[in-house]
Amino acid sequence: MPGNGNSLNRLRAALTVFFALDGFVFAGWVVRIPAIKEQTNASASALGLALLGVSAGAVVTMTLTGRLCRRYGNHRVTVVCAVLLSLSVALPPLTHSALALGLVLLFFGAAYGGINVAFNSAAVELVAALRRPIMPSFHAAFSLGGMTGAGLGGLVAGSLSPTRHLLLLTAAGLVVTAAVGPTLLRHEAPAPPRRERRDAPRRLDGRTRALVLVFGLIAGCTAYGEGALADWGALHLEQDLGASAGAAAAGYSCFALAMTVGRLTGTTLLERLGRTRTVVAGGTTAAAGMLLGSLAPSLWAALLGYAVTGLGLANLFPVAVERAGALAGPSGVATASTLGYGGMLLGPPAIGFMADWFTLPAALTSVALLAAMAAAVGALVAPAARRAGD
Numbered sequence: 001m002p003g004n005g006n007s008l009n010r011l012r013a014a015l016t017v018f019f020a021l022d023g024f025v026f027a028g029w030v031v032r033i034p035a036i037k038e039q040t041n042a043s044a045s046a047l048g049l050a051l052l053g054v055s056a057g058a059v060v061t062m063t064l065t066g067r068l069c070r071r072y073g074n075h076r077v078t079v080v081c082a083v084l085l086s087l088s089v090a091l092p093p094l095t096h097s098a099l100a101l102g103l104v105l106l107f108f109g110a111a112y113g114g115i116n117v118a119f120n121s122a123a124v125e126l127v128a129a130l131r132r133p134i135m136p137s138f139h140a141a142f143s144l145g146g147m148t149g150a151g152l153g154g155l156v157a158g159s160l161s162p163t164r165h166l167l168l169l170t171a172a173g174l175v176v177t178a179a180v181g182p183t184l185l186r187h188e189a190p191a192p193p194r195r196e197r198r199d200a201p202r203r204l205d206g207r208t209r210a211l212v213l214v215f216g217l218i219a220g221c222t223a224y225g226e227g228a229l230a231d232w233g234a235l236h237l238e239q240d241l242g243a244s245a246g247a248a249a250a251g252y253s254c255f256a257l258a259m260t261v262g263r264l265t266g267t268t269l270l271e272r273l274g275r276t277r278t279v280v281a282g283g284t285t286a287a288a289g290m291l292l293g294s295l296a297p298s299l300w301a302a303l304l305g306y307a308v309t310g311l312g313l314a315n316l317f318p319v320a321v322e323r324a325g326a327l328a329g330p331s332g333v334a335t336a337s338t339l340g341y342g343g344m345l346l347g348p349p350a351i352g353f354m355a356d357w358f359t360l361p362a363a364l365t366s367v368a369l370l371a372a373m374a375a376a377v378g379a380l381v382a383p384a385a386r387r388a389g390d
Helices: 004-030 033-040 044-072 074-088 098-130 135-156 162-186 194-199 206-240 245-264 266-273 275-295 299-313 316-328 330-357 360-380 382-387
Strands: none
Touching: 004 074, 004 098, 004 135, 004 162, 004 206, 004 245, 033 044, 033 098, 033 162, 033 206, 033 245, 044 074, 044 098, 044 330, 074 098, 074 162, 098 135, 098 316, 098 330, 135 162, 135 245, 135 266, 135 316, 206 245, 206 275, 206 299, 206 316, 206 330, 206 360, 245 266, 245 299, 266 275, 275 299, 275 316, 275 360, 299 316, 299 360, 316 330, 330 360, 360 382
16 A cells, blocks of 8 residues: 555654653653652552552553543554653652552553553554564663663762652653654554454453463563562662662663663564573573572672563563464453553562562562563463464
């Protein structure tokens, strides 16, 4: 179709920007968590409960967002959620108790969960229309945005208060949305493939449903590690290893940079190793990296561990979501995405409780355990996945 390729490429560019914006805003928030913890005088467990507000808001919104996307379209919902995300990131520094922080994080979590479901759904449609395995590139944009947001956050941590810093994030998010949002709003979503229309009324057998849940479990184990490092990685470096605020923020930057590199090379890796080997190798690498990152006695060794962890986790989530979608269509994507982001958002509160019961380094070893579990599960289900079309 004349001009269709250019239209799809413009949509791809716009979606890439929104993935990057999401990572940028989220990272800008997480690198200021130590300052917010001090401001609210919250214990580790109290902070964990406050962070549960992000989880609760996101989980509720994820269920609702699917319906909103079907009614209003993925593109419109993405733009609206981007505005809400930009506005809500300015709220945490205005609180002075763990309870108040948890309440405003409900709003932030709702916006965060909503935009993730919306632009992942839009990306799945675009991948199907282009017939190219480009899903890792969108998640690379998220990681690149996270690396940039964390890096800038580290640079300004010593000179800007959390309030001023996050207000600047709000302004940046609104400007980017105003500039790129019209591209999504002007272009209709790509028409669904014919096979999707055939698959819609098809009832899934028990084995297929189980495989979708397994891929969702892999996504959840992977995202647990990403959420844990985002919310607790900087605090571990600052509290346990004596790093400065800027050096602590560099921890998430190393992690995000490694994930970006891994995802930018994800398509090539998948073509050479295949999905199963990519999952097994990635989970094993991440487990080794997180053991180093959580238990190392020096800052530089911990930073290396964070980087290795990011490299290992990089492509597990995109592969899990793509496989669930290939097996069960849009419902499979929704299931895997919900379980995946649920792992990301529920992980930080769990780390908080374990940090109070044991220590923060010991709590972070749970990331290594779940990464190893993802690798083992990926290897165990490989034969069944191949029979189902792997």
